Amino acid sequence: MTDKEACFDPRALRNAYGAFMTGVTVVTTRDGDGNPLGFTANSFSSVSLDPPLVSICLANTSRNYAAFSTAGGFAVNILSEGQKEVSNTFARPVDDRFAAVDWQFGPQGSPVFDGVSAWFDCSMFKTVEAGDHLILIGQVQAFETSTAPGLGYAQGAYVTPAAEAKAVNNKADLLISALIERDGKILLTDNGHGRLTLPEMPVGKAGATATLKKLIDGIGITAQPGFIYSVYEDEAREHQHISFLCQAAEGLPSRGVFTDLTETTLMDIADPAMCTMLERFARESRMGNFGVYYGNQIRGEVRPIVSDK
Structure with missing residues (x-):
């Protein structure tokens, strides 16, 4: 055993x-x-x-x-x-x-x-x-x-992280973020103005998959990309935002800190739309059930990722 x-x-x-x-x-x-x-x-x-x-x-x-x-x-x-x-x-x-x-x-x-x-x-x-x-x-x-x-x-088809990334590769002004979890904590970085944010990067010509890999590699830890956790149009920042939930292995990141999503931490999140997403993640983590968000930075819907087949 x-x-x-x-x-x-x-x-x-x-x-x-x-x-x-x-x-x-x-x-x-x-x-x-x-x-x-x-x-x-x-x-x-x-x-x-x-x-x-x-x-x-x-x-x-x-x-x-x-x-x-x-x-x-x-x-x-x-x-x-x-x-x-x-x-x-x-x-x-x-x-x-x-x-x-x-x-x-x-x-x-x-x-x-x-x-x-x-x-x-x-x-x-x-x-x-x-x-x-x-x-x-x-x-x-x-x-x-x-x-x-x-x-x-x-919707009648299999979905993999690679396929999800391919589906969004052609979106204009696309921003990828990595919601990296380990032991119930999330990796947050400084946005350069004393506020907190998820690691994020604009999608270049290489596409979403390569951008996500480059983003994770730049953090200096091993993290396994999982499913797309949130998709929303941020009209205030004029971009489409795709956030991937990732699981991190042991090791210290070269930038950022793994942090509990407390009320105080959430108040330090620079982007209101990202803060709302992380508030949802904190609730769903306690319950053990997750959904995928579709919408904009103000209004949308959470679609359960478990359904009767």
């Missing part, structure tokens, strides 16, 4: 799945004969941090209903951006779905996959009938995360 399995940290759980909540998941268990079962879903959601609970919705018409509704537990495998075919396989009636992925039985007994962004092996905490679906609530008993960006699904 690894340290992660033996010493479960609720903050680590929030960090682990918070960054990948755009994600497509494969939910797995074993049938009465011990055979592995699984299906693709993107209805994965956090329920509680103490105890650590997560939920999945299963249609009453699913051929897996009987096995999952009576199972002693299940695992949630959050697919990485290179696992589109795994998602497709587990979404179709394939004879041997598990031949498409390397896997093993997790510590709690459900199948967990190699190469995923994260997996959570859960005991069954409770099942709840909800209309034409059954809500499976699992208590996380073991988990493992990686730095691999998660695979997303939106």
Whole structure:
């Protein structure tokens, strides 16, 4: 048993799945004969941090209903951006779905996959009938995360960090910022006038992906780009703003400081639109659920990044 399995940290759980909540998941268990079962879903959601609970919705018409509704537990495998075919396989009636992925039985007994962004092996905490679906609530008993960006699904298509960046490469006056998190703190830098800001940089001819990499490299730490957290038109500064949520590894940045998003800190944020975004991030971090903001610096909407598929 690894340290992660033996010493479960609720903050680590929030960090682990918070960054990948755009994600497509494969939910797995074993049938009465011990055979592995699984299906693709993107209805994965956090329920509680103490105890650590997560939920999945299963249609009453699913051929897996009987096995999952009576199972002693299940695992949630959050697919990485290179696992589109795994998602497709587990979404179709394939004879041997598990031949498409390397896997093993997790510590709690459900199948967990190699190469995923994260997996959570859960005991069954409770099942709840909800209309034409059954809500499976699992208590996380073991988990493992990686730095691999998660695979997303939106409006009938897969979404990856690379694809999201490509979609915004052609925007005029585009500004990229990096919302870099580590241990619940955010990296903030001086804007040159005694106020605080996120690391940011205008997008050049190289495009958004290269700009984000250059921005992170200039900070002097290792950080893994995740999903686009906020998209808004800042009419006051006359640009389109794209903020990427990133997870940082250990190490001291060459500029900026990792800071708690307290009320005092937020008052020192130079840009009001950025301050509003960080206030939302502070709230969502406490809840463990994230959304993507679309709008301008004054008004917009937060679209949940977890939805029933």
